[in-house]
Amino acid sequence: MKLSLSWEVQRITTKFEFKIARSAESYYDVVIVKISDGEHTGYGEAAPNKRYHDSKDLVLQYLESMTADITALSVEDSQVRQAALEALFPDSYALQASLDMAFWDLYGKRLDKPLHDIFGAGTDLPVSSYTIGISELDMIPVKLEEATPYPILKIKLGTPNDQAIMDTIRKHTDKVIRVDANEGWKTVDEAKRHIEWLAGENVEFIEQPMPADQLDDIAKLHDWSPLPVVADENSVRPEDVPALAGVYHGINIKLMKCGGLTNARKMIALAQKYGMDLMMGCMVESSVGISAAAQLGGFMRWLDLDGNVLIANDPYVGVGNEAGKLILGNEPGMGVRPR
Template sequence: SQQSVMQFLSKVKLEQFDDPFLLDEILAYVDSIDKGNRAAKACVDIALHDLIGKLVDQPLHKLWGINPANTPVTSFTIGIDTPEVVKVKTEEASRFKVLKVKLGGGNDREMIETVRSVTDVPIYVDVNQGWTDKHQALDMTHWLAEQRVEFVEQPLPKTAVDDLAWLTSKSPLPIIADEAFQRLGDVADFQGVYSGINIKLMKSTGLREAQKMITVARALGMKVMMGCMTETSCAVSAAAQLSPLVDWADLDGNLLISNDLYEGVQVIDGKLTLNNLPGIGIRKRMV
């Protein structure tokens, strides 16, 4: 909540550091202040990275040696609803090259068939732990593969570790961890349980840990997705700086709100497009 974030930030005393480039030291201190509060920690991390970029007058992707031409397309989310509403939402998302469809509401096949009646673009599906039987889940992954679905996100409850490992070993589609995945230490634990991970800055405490997550996941042969919450262009543009390093992106949170205070990463022809502004690449939106 806003209250919990402000309470956490009131405890942050950065005056003790005289060099903002000491990222590991500063962010380790921030992380130690209190348990949880990952979104609050992420805002300090993002602000710190933005400051560093502005001090050297370079965008973060350039400081990290990342080629901005390699940004992925981003999906646009279609929520669970009636066929009539789903058709309208799918038609409104025609400028996107990939759609992310929410499942787990008991009308999964209807959802996919409705979207497919409007478009043939690739689909990502997010079940949000909505399936309970591993055998039915496996049957669905085979059917979804026939519908040009690229992966399935968190199909079973995060506590069903053995069932998830079984499903991952047999599924024709990659199985991606979302609700089950939080911090850097989770990555190695999920090798063999999931095909890949969905990194969100608000869960990972920010860019520094997200970078490390990508490195560890790649070393373990895992796929990587970059996602977001419902966020402004501040957080989405920060995450987009790392997006050329991932397999899939679901960075549409800023497109789902009407009160965005910032301008930053753009979606052009479905593709995330970075700018050359220093730091995380945002500026205040002109009213």
């Protein structure tokens, strides 16, 4: 069956300006791709991230110039397809992810099975956190109010203002908090000082405390740390994982970094082999990308799949989110459709 490819750009607007240690944005342009065989259509999403030198323009340029190469790829053989996607689009992880997702979605629809079933991940997912970006202190109560239904918060630190941000939050709530420093602490001493203090603040783990290129320093936290330390900017592709054993306690997998579901499954297998904990995260994404990631959620210890609930104008409907509990249906593929 001959495949056809189409795509659309969607500007998704965040409910609040989304600020982390290195950037601040109030909207993101994502690219939704659709691969159809005439009977079924598979959906995928590219949410390109500047941290990984990716962009919407690069994604669109590739889609326009390489359409025939994409529609020639295999629906059934994900390994061969992934190798081809990496050779065709070596510098756009988000495009790799979107196409891999769309092919998997199409595959699931052809088999009339949900992907979580095909992957053996099931529908019993851990509760996802809800992210609070770095805020002016007077905005924190407003953001906490918005987060009321969610029992677990993820807080972005790694700023000169960490203590004041945390103190302000703790004046309003005693909820479990996961801290993401986004590479913001620059020395082992600084990281240790923060982690020691946060361990007494009902914090569950620390994500990417220090810059990704300081792996030797981060390794010094491994045996010492009172809290699990989880790799994010260090845990990009499957080939990154072996070097993280003994450095981090867990890895944060994101489809937009690793190149899609096929590579995410490889990272899961590697982390299990090395005895590391698993977390699934996301960028700011619509329900297409979040529903794809949720198909593997049953394998995770921690979930941070809130990208679609941080936005005000989600163009798609897919996995549900009831107070952080992700609800997967039994529709074939990823179970997404236009809103």
